Amino acid sequence: MKNLISNKLILALTLVLGVILYSCTEDSIVDPGIDYREKFLGTWTVEESCIRLNYEVAIEADSTDDKRVLLYNFAFMGQEFNPAYGFVSGGTVNLPQQSIGDGWEIKGSGTLQSDNTIIWTYYIEIGANGSNCQANFQH
Numbered sequence: 001m002k003n004l005i006s007n008k009l010i011l012a013l014t015l016v017l018g019v020i021l022y023s024c025t026e027d028s029i030v031d032p033g034i035d036y037r038e039k040f041l042g043t044w045t046v047e048e049s050c051i052r053l054n055y056e057v058a059i060e061a062d063s064t065d066d067k068r069v070l071l072y073n074f075a076f077m078g079q080e081f082n083p084a085y086g087f088v089s090g091g092t093v094n095l096p097q098q099s100i101g102d103g104w105e106i107k108g109s110g111t112l113q114s115d116n117t118i119i120w121t122y123y124i125e126i127g128a129n130g131s132n133c134q135a136n137f138q139h
Contacts, residue, residue: 035066040112042139044059044139045138046138049133053076068085075133092112104124105125107123108122108123117136117139121133
């Protein structure tokens with residue numbers, strides 16, 4: 001009988017401790033009135049490691065998804081193609097694997113820096129050639 005009470009007491013204390021520890025974690029509360037994409041929007045001047053050219057990329061909010069942005073001329077693909085897209089999460093834009101330009105495959109992310117630049121790291125494959133690239137976006 002004592003053993004049964006002892007086991008129940010240990011179980012109860014474990015549950016209480018678990019609830020207390022869980023309640024101490026930081027909650028990530030999303031304010032529905034804030035559009036986190038705003039800090040990424042606009043026309044950016046790009047310096048890129050792969051093609052070593054300076055060019056511009058325009059980032060616009062997608063009207064169909066409140067976390068999605070459209071990147072026109074990403075990786076210097078040309079204005080005549082549909083834009084690349086990414087999803088904003090905090091200070092990062094994540095580019096899922098997608099086909100852009102003339103059948104190019106990309107995947108990567110860009111992180112907003114304290115100096116209001118975006119540092120991008122991404123993989124691009126054009127035909128049989130793939131490259132890991134870095135690009136700096138500046139306003």
